[in-house]
Amino acid sequence: MMLRISVIGTGYLGATHAAGMAELGFEVLGVDNNPAKAAALSAGQVPFHEPGLPELLAGHVAGGRLRFGTSLVEAAEFADVHFLCVGTPPGVNGAADLSQLYSALEGLVPHLTRNCLIVGKSTVPVGTAEALTARIAELAPEGISVDLAWNPEFLREGHAVYDTLHPNRLVFGVTTPDAEWALRQVYATPIAAGSPVVITNMPTAELIKVSANAFLATKISFINAMAELCDLTGADVTLLADALGHDDRIGRKFLGAGLGYGGGCLPKDVRALIARATELGAGESVEFLRDIDAINLRRRERVVEETLALLGGGHRPSGRVGVLGAAFKPLSDDVRDSPALDVARRLHAAGVDVTVFDPAATVPARAVAPQLVFAATAAAALHEADVVLHLTEWREFRELDPAFLRTVARGRVLIDARNTLDPEPWLAAGWDFRAMGRLVES
Ligand code: UGA
DSSP: OOOEEEEEOOSHHHHHHHHHHHHTTOEEEEEOSOHHHHHHHHTTOOSSOOTTHHHHHHHHHHHTSEEEESOHHHHHHHOSEEEEOOOOOBOGGGOBOOHHHHHHHHHHGGGOOSOEEEEEOSOOOTTHHHHHHHHHHHHSOTTOOEEEEEOOOOOOTTSHHHHHHSOSOEEEEOSSHHHHHHHHHHTHHHHHTTOOEEEEOHHHHHHHHHHHHHHHHHHHHHHHHHHHHHHHHTOOHHHHHHHHHTSTTTOSTTOOOSSOOOSSSHHHHHHHHHHHHHHTTOGGGGHHHHHHHHHHHHHHHHHHHHHHHHTTOSSOOOSEEEEEOOSSSTTOOOOTTOHHHHHHHHHHHTTOEEEEEOSSOHHHHHHHOTTSEEOSSHHHHTTTOSEEEEOSOOHHHHTOOHHHHHHHOSSOEEEETTSOSOHHHHHHTTOEEEOSSOOOOO
16 A cells, blocks of 8 residues: 655745655645645745756646645544654754754654654754754554654755655664665665665655755855965966866865855754764864854955955945846745845845846845845846946846946956856946956956
8 A cells, every 4th residue: 555645844845855755656734824825835836946847747637646634633543653844943053953853753653543764854953853852752542653864965956856756875774673664665776777775764855955964054064164375365266266177076066156156954963963972072073164154254244345346345335236147046026045136135225226137036135135136137127327236146147238238337356256257248238247266357
């Protein structure tokens, strides 16, 4: 008999996972405590931008294999495997706030009517699964056996559907053979297609997730530190990264120097790892992560300072800035800890007129930064701009017409804070093209 699956928490991770599980052939119930979200998903609507997900999700909702609701009691009766996909946002001192995990368990476990497996997918501090195991034991009804496993998720926003259906690795933190068996059933299709499986205990599984993100952040801040040196010496960070990347022990990925990392995961996970290691008495061992965070934030500061200097500096900078990009990265409308939006907000706070264009993130960006002006096109954002900032590397910004934009803007300085524009057409159109650690021959 095919296992039945519930997915608890249908935010970014949960909605994608639920649709992915339906695609793998399972009957899936997604549960969210926000009725509006559950209703939208039930109508086949995805409340965030993720290429391919609306089609996948709507198809399985229409086909009847996937449905959404708000009742954990219903989930308790329905499923054999319950995935916990609730958020673990930053709490006190950067430590993860685990309250949503506990309330999900408190709503679910007392209502279980048969033996089942609960699978944690949320990103958590190492040691959380052990604490949750104790809580489950307190909550479980007499005679019902409830197993817990940890199965971290590595999907990237913007590529979430592909990553869910073709995971580059599967990590199963388990304590029983039954849990491993159930997870192998759930992921039989990607395993058959070659996704490697790492079977381990729960603390290792928890730590794999946060260390993966901390390592990616370290790579980005490393190359950004080199970019700082490049700027001081006339060296070129993009060629430096290419040369490093040819060494396959290093690899070229995540050596994109520029404005640094943002989003709902890397910044939060680095800080949560520092907080957890400090709690464990190993703060010194992760001291370097504070530098990773500091280097990252310095990139934003650098762009703000350079822009303010161009606008007269001092206490009263004046002028208009046109900003290209608000999302934390392309192919996403996520503005959580977005470097682009952070720069735009700081310039506005310094007294500058800022107009932003983003191909997908205007609505969420406006909700968190209502003080900014949002334009409907790149050209409108650049209207009479004294300085232009390229802050999120959407593909369509590489296809802009620099000659036309020269007639729209007032000034001629463009800062490519993502190092992804081709300088040549911009220089040819008369722009003063500046980059971040990248050598641009004018
Ligand atoms: C990240 C991880 O890549 C996923 O594996 C993980 O599952 C996810 O976090 C998570 O924990 O949920 P994501 O936040 O979607 O995924 O974004 P990334 O593609 O990792 O990019 C993060 C940030 O780094 C972006 O702001 C991006 O612009 C920046 N970045 C990336 C650089 O500045 N340089 C690079 O070379 C690469």
